Amino acid sequence: MTVERISGEALEKLIKGNISEETTCVIKFYSNGCHLCHALKKSYEEISDQYEDVHFFAFNTEDHLNLDSILPINGTPSICLINTGRRKNVITLVDPVDPDNTTWFTYTQIKNFIDKEKR
Numbered sequence: 001m002t003v004e005r006i007s008g009e010a011l012e013k014l015i016k017g018n019i020s021e022e023t024t025c026v027i028k029f030y031s032n033g034c035h036l037c038h039a040l041k042k043s044y045e046e047i048s049d050q051y052e053d054v055h056f057f058a059f060n061t062e063d064h065l066n067l068d069s070i071l072p073i074n075g076t077p078s079i080c081l082i083n084t085g086r087r088k089n090v091i092t093l094v095d096p097v098d099p100d101n102t103t104w105f106t107y108t109q110i111k112n113f114i115d116k117e118k119r
Helices: 008-016 035-048 107-117
Strands: 001-003 024-030 054-060 078-083 089-092
Touching: 001 035, 008 024, 008 054, 024 035, 035 054, 035 089, 035 107, 078 107
Parallel strands: 001 054, 024 054
Antiparallel strands: 024 078, 078 089
């Protein structure tokens, strides 16, 4: 799958559960000035290519100034998984104890998170 940029309106629909279709979405939250976010882009795209049944999005946190009021993220980069439909849930990947100095999250951490939490 390819990574698509998601709008603030679409993000709010996902978080609030306004999607009836049962699917899994993974969102990378980034900001323009974050070097870790830019370095993580390649790994995130490679991971997205491994799943046909998961939708991958990227969201620029600068597009939604009150993002922390609708989603508990600690800054950028952050990774969130949303299962939609009847069994809706929103799960944020916990910050690593020993973050990677280049990308913050490792390829393996993101992949394991998706494999554990997706339907």
